[in-house]
Amino acid sequence: MIRSITQKKSDEEIDHLLEGLDRIFIIGCGTCATLTHTGGLAEVEAMGENLSGKGKLVTGEMVLPVACDNMAADILREWSEKMNQADALLIMSCAFGVQSIAQQTSKMVVPALDTLFIGKQTGAGQFDEICTQCGTCILGETGGICPVTSCHKGLVNGPCGGTNNGKCEIDNNKDCAWTLIYNRLKDLGRLDSMRKLQAPRNHQREPSPGKYILPF
Amino acid sequence: MVSNFKKALESGKFVVTCEIAPPKGTNLEKMRHHIELLKDKVDATNITDHQSSVMRFPSLGGALLVKECGGEPILQMTCRDRNRLALQADLLFAYSRGINNVLCLTGDSVIFGDHKEAKGVFDLDSSQLIMAIRKMEKGKDLGGNDLDGELEFCAGAIVTPEANPLEPQLIKFEKKIDAGAEFIQTQAVYDLDNFKKFMDYAREFPVKILAGIILLTSAPMARFMNKNVAGVNVPQNLIDEMASAPKGKAIEKGIEIAGRMIRRIRQERMCDGVHIMAIGREELVPDIMSAAGLL
Ligand code: SF4
Ligand code: SF4
Numbered sequence: 001m002i003r004s005i006t007q008k009k010s011d012e013e014i015d016h017l018l019e020g021l022d023r024i025f026i027i028g029c030g031t032c033a034t035l036t037h038t039g040g041l042a043e044v045e046a047m048g049e050n051l052s053g054k055g056k057l058v059t060g061e062m063v064l065p066v067a068c069d070n071m072a073a074d075i076l077r078e079w080s081e082k083m084n085q086a087d088a089l090l091i092m093s094c095a096f097g098v099q100s101i102a103q104q105t106s107k108m109v110v111p112a113l114d115t116l117f118i119g120k121q122t123g124a125g126q127f128d129e130i131c132t133q134c135g136t137c138i139l140g141e142t143g144g145i146c147p148v149t150s151c152h153k154g155l156v157n158g159p160c161g162g163t164n165n166g167k168c169e170i171d172n173n174k175d176c177a178w179t180l181i182y183n184r185l186k187d188l189g190r191l192d193s194m195r196k197l198q199a200p201r202n203h204q205r206e207p208s209p210g211k212y213i214l215p216f
Numbered sequence: 217m218v219s220n221f222k223k224a225l226e227s228g229k230f231v232v233t234c235e236i237a238p239p240k241g242t243n244l245e246k247m248r249h250h251i252e253l254l255k256d257k258v259d260a261t262n263i264t265d266h267q268s269s270v271m272r273f274p275s276l277g278g279a280l281l282v283k284e285c286g287g288e289p290i291l292q293m294t295c296r297d298r299n300r301l302a303l304q305a306d307l308l309f310a311y312s313r314g315i316n317n318v319l320c321l322t323g324d325s326v327i328f329g330d331h332k333e334a335k336g337v338f339d340l341d342s343s344q345l346i347m348a349i350r351k352m353e354k355g356k357d358l359g360g361n362d363l364d365g366e367l368e369f370c371a372g373a374i375v376t377p378e379a380n381p382l383e384p385q386l387i388k389f390e391k392k393i394d395a396g397a398e399f400i401q402t403q404a405v406y407d408l409d410n411f412k413k414f415m416d417y418a419r420e421f422p423v424k425i426l427a428g429i430i431l432l433t434s435a436p437m438a439r440f441m442n443k444n445v446a447g448v449n450v451p452q453n454l455i456d457e458m459a460s461a462p463k464g465k466a467i468e469k470g471i472e473i474a475g476r477m478i479r480r481i482r483q484e485r486m487c488d489g490v491h492i493m494a495i496g497r498e499e500l501v502p503d504i505m506s507a508a509g510l511l
Contacts, residue, residue: 152325152336153322153323153325155322157341157344157391158385158388158391159379159384159385160341161322161375161376161379161385161446162446162447163379163380163384163446163447164446164447165380166380169324169325169328169446170325170327179381179384182381182384186383194384195387195391197343197391197394197395198344199344200300200339200340200344200358201339203339
């Protein structure tokens with residue numbers, strides 16, 4: 001399942017963002033941010049205590065089941081009294097949740113988390129970024145492993161000179177995508193597709209910001 | 217017009233290139249000094265492009281300086297800092313000023329450099345940059361539009377013969393040649409028996425190969441490279457030899473080793489020449505060449 005991977009902003013940054021905002025309503029998310037322990041019930045409660053300790057008035061705290069879902073509007077309405085008492089909503093979800101909530105209320109919203117990437121759980125407590133929605137998918141020629149995303153430089157014609165025993169030059173914890181692709185294509189007997197010179201990529205297949213309207 | 221470097225490559229002689237790094241700032245004195253010292257001793261001089269992702273005076277400016285001093289520059293171009301518009305524009309400018317040798321590189325990650333929060337571009341990769349050059353020579357840019365005025369480059373690339381795993385690196389090497397690379401300067405090699413094996417494979421391709429020689433300056437420096445530079449492997453016997461040098465004489469030992477390696481590469485006709493990298497010690501290149509019997 002697609003997961004939004006978040007990390008808590010530093011206390012200093014949160015303090016700075018909340019300067020002059022004394023009454024705070026805290027919102028967590030029961031989906032990705034709960035899984036990554038960044039915006040579940042426990043983290044929301046800890047944030048509440050922390051802010052109270054710093055002299056803020058916490059008017060309420062709650063965890064939305066899915067902060068990025070438009071259905072969250074109904075739940076937010078039930079909490080409107082406590083939300084309205086607050087100067088700002090401190091949101092402990094990914095930036096999709098922050099923006100969804102911003103669209104559904106007229107309150108000032110402040111993110112407590114940084115959204116690192118959209119990834120997938122690949123092991124216990126491990127998440128990897130495997131697709132960055134480039135619009136011109138080349139997985140069919142790379143054995144189902146994405147070099148646009150999994151190679152640090154997004155190279156589509158094979159490895160750079162930095163491959164280090166199968167790891168990426170930037171981090172020993174990250175596999176070199178091109179070692180993985182090579183091994184996979186070799187197993188499949190499809191190394192020829194790695195030998196094909198790929199033309200420069202089209203970075204404007206869907207000029208950002210992406211928008212799609214269903215043709216009815 | 218065919219570049220002088222290309223003529224040297226095609227002459228069958230043992231070709232020697234070296235590299236000079238532009239300064240951090242506008243003081244070109246040291247660089248000019250290195251150019252003056254080396255320009256008549258080597259066949260061409262690479263000018264590095266923000267090596268290790270450290271922001272410096274541009275390689276294009278350095279290559280121009282080589283030209284002004286009467287030398288033969290090889291313009292290094294990485295794909296890290298410029299998109300396809302900027303790369304092509306710089307190629308047009310380079311050619312217009314008589315710079316007609318280019319070494320195409322992907323480029324190190326920005327996180328190794330001194331602007332660690334910068335955006336890495338990588339709009340093209342090294343093989344696509346070579347493709348771009350070949351296309352421009354036919355009068356079209358990468359967008360398929362006509363170019364006014366001719367251009368012609370001697371284009372090259374790099375390979376890491378000691379990469380691990382090696383096979384994906386070799387596929388990339390072949391793609392660079394398919395794209396139109398005429399010469400290859402290798403990452404540093406130290407184990408010449410290994411390099412010979414690489415050459416047994418590489419010799420089959422229509423490309424000139426210059427073996428990369430990095431001057432060892434101390435035993436700790438050799439160990440540091442083994443640990444930190446991907447694809448560089450200094451064998452233990454060379455590290456021991458460096459460590460055996462009397463105090464203060466390590467550099468002399470490094471020059472002796474580099475000279476010995478170049479001599480052997482040349483005597484055994486392993487490849488078409490060498491690319492000498494005396495990182496930060498460019499003034500020692502003539503000593504290395506003397507030790508190799510090239511001066
Ligand atoms: S090539 Fe990679 S980034 Fe692009 S759509 Fe396919 S998986 Fe996603
Ligand atoms: S080491 Fe591998 S994954 Fe890392 S940038 Fe180079 S090719 Fe890409």
